[in-house]
Amino acid sequence: MVETATKPAATTAEDTPKVTRSGEINGQSQGEIDGFQLIIDALKLNGIDTIFGLPGIPITDLTRKLQRAGLRVISFRHEQNAGYAASIAGFMTQKPGVCLTVSAPGFLNGLTALANATTNCFPMILISGSSEREIVDLQQGDYEEMDQVAIARPHAKAAFRVLHAEDIGVGMARAIRAALSGRPGGVYLDLPAKLFPQTIDAELGRKSLIKVVDPAPRQIPAPDAVQRALELLKSAKRPLIILGKGAAYAQADADIRALVEKTGIPYVPMSMAKGLLPDTHEQSAAAARSYVLPEADVVLLIGARLNWLLSHGKGKTWGGKSPKDWGDRKFVQIDISPQEADSNVPIDAPVVGDIGSCVSAMLGAIGSNWPKPPAEWLNAIAERKIKNVAKMTEALANNPTPMNFHSALNVVRDIVKANPDAILVNEGANALDFTRSIVDMYKPRKRLDVGTWGVMGIGMGFSVAAAVVSGEQVIAVEGDSAFGFSGMEVETLCRYNLPVCIVILNNNGVYRGDEVNTTGGRDPSPLVFVKGARYEKLMEAFGGVGVLATTPAELRSAMQEAMRSRKPTLINAVIDEKAGTESGRITSLNPTAKKK
Ligand code: OXT
Ligand code: ADP
Ligand code: MG
Secondary structure: OOOOOOOOOOOOOOOOOOEOOOOEEOOEEOOEEEHHHHHHHHHHHOOOOEEEEOOOOOOHHHHHHHHHOOOEEEEOOOHHHHHHHHHHHHHHHOOOEEEEEOOHHHHHHHHHHHHHHHHHOOOEEEEEEEOOHHHHHOOOOOOOOOOHHHHHHHHOOEEEEOOOHHHHHHHHHHHHHHHHOOOOOEEEEEEEHHHOOOEEEHHHHHHHOOOOOOOOOOOOOOHHHHHHHHHHHHHOOOEEEEEOHHHHHOOOHHHHHHHHHHHOOOEEEOHHHOOOOOOOOOOEOHHHHHHHHHHOOEEEEEOOOOOHHHHHHEOHHHOOOOOOOEOOOEEEEEEOOOOOOOOOOOOOEEEEOOHHHHHHHHHHHHOOOOOOOOHHHHHHHHHHHHHHHHHHHHHHHOOOOOEOHHHHHHHHHHHHHHOOOOEEEEEOOHHHHHHHHHOOOOOOOOEEEOHHHOOOOOHHHHHHHHHHHHOOOEEEEEEHHHHHOOHHHHHHHHHOOOOEEEEEEEOOEOOOOOOOOOOOOOOOOOOEOOOOOOOHHHHHOOOOEEEEEOOHHHHHHHHHHHHHHOOOEEEEEEEOOOOOOOOHHHHHHOHHHHHO
16 A cells, blocks of 8 residues: 555654754655645545546555545446446536546546547546556556557547646646536546655645636627527527537526527427426427427527437438438527537527526527417427327327336336436437337436437446435436446445436347347347346345336336335336337438438
8 A cells, every 4th residue: 555655754763863954854844745635635626526436556545545535436346337427427517527447448448438428518537547657658568558648538528647746736627627618528637656656745735736716617609699599580480499418417497498488489308408398398399309300490409419319400300302401491509619500501590608698698688578489380389299199198008918118118207207306317229219208307407318329338327426416316217238238336326325226128138139040040149138037136136126027017116115215226127028129219320221
């Protein structure tokens, strides 16, 4: 174990210290501070109170010392899950979520989560210990040798390395600013092993730390940009608002709701913006999504990019004749990144600034006599909604044996309605898509899912962080394949006794479980798993509650008990293995589907 330099000076006769006139004892100033302590002090100074990570050389002592210093250290079974936890903590709190890993392999395990954070605009800092810089650079084969900064840089918004203890304050401040300011993202901070025991004068050390002032400065939009946007919206016959996860992140909930309600414009929430206004809001056009997108003539995007999830703003989804066609609608886009506009189609009225400032500027300018959208448009949407809701109600009322996605998710829908503060984590393909459209959300930032990359594996990391950061009940609706990516973290849930109820929609495979190997070979199809797997026993192995549910009634009572007890619970909800389609709602993205 590495000793800090703050140990008391020796006092035995043989060991009489040599005190110099400058106050140094045995050549070392009495008041010294080491890298460990400076890192801890820099984090505390900036209000970071929770670290997600996995110990090992060279950060083991750091994890102990962080805990001793009063920070919460949540230790995972795999760095990727710790990384996902940090990233979603950042999304939920607007403070960078910190993940701490060991060098090379641990760093690489965390890197997927860092890249995912950058892609999703989540503020996160991956702090990784690293090996001897001199040996790494000469490629002399150090323990866990890797040029981590070079590897992290393309996947992060910024990457920094600190070599000297007196630079720890600056390094931490730069990481925090880079993660939070402008478009948030993932930042890499490299701390070589030699840095931790390095000592400097304590007074100098104290002065070197930086408390970051205003890490995410407001960015006020230009008044003419606001005016241009409002004029365009006012001229619309069929206006539409799309709320993205940037709008959820911004925590401007009241103003966003006021803008939607004062203008009377129908809105569609992207997946993680569900609940920003309650999904039951009468202006929600979610149930008429495939009608409103191609029909709208002016679309206001608030914190949503025109990426693949919105078909790049063109093509058939938007009423174009061929997938490549740009529609003739106009776009208004509120975004903090000035480069986002025109990334896919022309943006007629970009409003660059932070969502809080932009929305409040628009609200200020519209006054109280904004003309409601034409009744023809609102009625047409209402008609589509009624039809789709009726279809959905019918599907939810069926009670087939075995359960299907609808009959199982009907239960989850009721439980979430009764527990609107609960946080819903969701991943899978069909398990994701059905949950998104069936389970209504009532409050902002309560739905956390696979995001921009559609990445599997976020489930348990997000669940741990959501429970730790909010103290609320978490419900994780997981495809059986999706769960497998982070399933070992059920031990973490039990260790920290977190109120997480996992519901595995178990259809025995990736997308479904009935595929056979048509070659006649001995191996199963690559898409199927062991039939009738007893996932609930995994949770029991660590002292949590495991339940096998084969009917909606069993699922309901198990979920109700989980909400009541707040114990870590895993419900293995057995779904018809024939339920589900390839890739869920995005079948068309498979190369062969495109050819057909
Ligand atoms: O308008 P129409 O008629 O079209 O109807 C729409 C709405 O109007 C209606 N709706 C409603 N009706 C009534 N009432 C209400 N309230 C209502 N709300 C909506 O419902 C429909 C659908 O509405 P929606 O969802 O809004 O619209 P739509 O058209 O679907 O939206 C488009 C999209 C693109 C925005 C949306 O589909 C979307 O967000 N999609 C995200 C898709 C995604 O990200 N999927 C995950 C990735 S799939 C694949 O990659 C998987 N892998 C590979 C893999 C990955 N991903 N990662 C890694 C690290 N490795 C490998 C794997 C391995 S998934 C996967 C595992 C799958 O197996 P599992 O066992 O886990 O899961 P199962 O599939 O369950 O077996
Ligand atoms: P979704 O997947 O829900 O459509 P995206 O991740 O594509 O959402 O888009 C989020 C957008 O929000 C990004 O372009 C990002 O720059 C923007 N954004 C994030 N935070 C803010 C903020 N505070 N103010 C303005 N824009 C923001
Ligand atoms: Mg499945």
